[in-house]
Amino acid sequence: MSDALTPPEHAEGEDQPKVFVSYSRKDREKAHRISKVLADRNLGIFRDTEDILPTEEWRDRLEQLIREADTIIFLLSPASAASEVCAWEIELAHELEKRIAPIVIEDVPGQDIPPILARLNFIFCTDRDPFEDAVDSVISAVNTDIDWIREHTRLAGLARRWRQSGERRSLLLRGADIADAERWRDERPREAPQITADQTKFITESRRNAQRQQKLTLALSLAAVVVGLGLAGIAFWQRNEAQAQRNVAEAQRNDALTAQSLYLADLSQEALARGDTTMAILSAIEALPDTTSTDPQQRSRPYVAAARMALTEAMSERRELHTLGFPSPTSSADAEFSPDGKRILSSDFSQAVLFDAQTGKQIAALRFPWQERLLQHPFLARRRTDYSHVSRCKRRRCRHMGRPDRRSS
The missing domain is CATH 3.40.50.10140 (Toll/interleukin-1 receptor homology (TIR) domain)
Known part of the structure; x- marks a missing residue:
């Protein structure tokens, strides 16, 4: 038992x-x-x-x-x-x-x-x-x-x-x-x-299971490689497609800028034909690329030979001796010579600046906040009969400044 x-x-x-x-x-x-x-x-x-x-x-x-x-x-x-x-x-x-x-x-x-x-x-x-x-x-x-x-x-x-x-x-x-x-x-x-x-x-079954696991791991690894290659291919295709689209967009932009430059070159020729060399020069300069400009579009503007030719022709017709450095570059100002031709007075709504006509250097500046004070200045009170208008200005700005029509003086 x-x-x-x-x-x-x-x-x-x-x-x-x-x-x-x-x-x-x-x-x-x-x-x-x-x-x-x-x-x-x-x-x-x-x-x-x-x-x-x-x-x-x-x-x-x-x-x-x-x-x-x-x-x-x-x-x-x-x-x-x-x-x-x-x-x-x-x-x-x-x-x-x-x-x-x-x-x-x-x-x-x-x-x-x-x-x-x-x-x-x-x-x-x-x-x-x-x-x-x-x-x-x-x-x-x-x-x-x-x-x-x-x-x-x-x-x-x-x-x-x-x-x-x-x-x-x-x-x-x-x-x-x-x-x-x-x-x-x-x-x-x-x-x-x-x-x-x-x-x-x-x-025996332990070894078979390990082999199955190895095959599964290998299959998953291969699948991951295939998926990775597929994703890489898609990414590469998308990159090329994006680059192609950027190239098309840039080509379209360059075409537009080229068309604009040709138009500005034509404007320069028209201004030169009217005798307005300053406008002709400015139009031709704007039609050319400027690597020092703060405007990205102007820095990357395509070069147009017609604009260069227009600038060269306009510069050959230039008659100005000096360029006056008006303190407010964004303003649209008038300019008048003194009776003896030795002084130039330039003014806009906020200030009046006196330049030496021979050297182009600034002599004096008078700042005022509004138009009424500008019109009351003694020197400007005589501009109706004593000054010759030498600067091209916009009619509406001249009318706003109170300048009399030459036909009535």
Whole structure:
């Protein structure tokens, strides 16, 4: 019969081999003695201590401990050989490909030995055998290829959890664990337990899943490259399209400016034909590009040869000796010579400036805020009869200044 279970007698460390001791309750004293010695020799021991009925709950717990054990020690005696529970334990261990170490604690007739144990090497620990020699043999058997055995236990647990979950891919091995498991599978020691079908399938599916992941990653990477190239192509096309549109817009702008320059060149020719060289020069200058201008359009204006020719012709007809620097360049001003021809008076609504006619230098300036004060100036009161009008001005500005019509003077 089988008994109840307790945790290991000594709390095992991570490096302790885990041993499950299977025995009959009739052999409890010998089982306790052997378990205590093995625990003192740094083995983690699972063993039975109390009689209980073989219920389903008990079997589940017992199966869990057998699965977690690295080695199953079977204490062989007439009582354990006849025990149904002990037979179930040893059959489960054999099914799980656990390493089984049978210890003979009492002679058993050959026909009564379970077939699973009959083909194994026995360790004798009867009353007539040296106890310490038997313990040393058990320790040696348990520690043989212990690293490979531990991995056997670990992979068996992982494979069982994977199978019970419905073979979920998330529970498969990944990365370097796959290579380690394959190396463990391929380097099985000659005397070690067989690798179970679940372990083999678990390792194989882990490798297949890794290959699928690699192919998926490669496909996604290639897709990302294709998408990136496509986006780059679209961006390149859009850039070229935008550049082409900018070129068209700039060509249209240049055509418009060229047309404007030709029109200004024509105006310059017309002004020159009327004898207005100043207007001819100004129109021709405006039709030419000016790199020093603050107006971007004037700086980038296309060069028109007709405008240059108009400027050259107008400059050849120029009669002015000096250009007067009126303090307010945005104003439209009148200019008058003094009776002796030595002075020039130029004025607008806000000020009057007196220039030297020979040098063009400013002599004096008179500022006033409104037109009435300008008209009351003594010097300007005589301009009706004493001054000759020498500057071309706009009729409405002259009328606003109060200058009399020459036909009435």
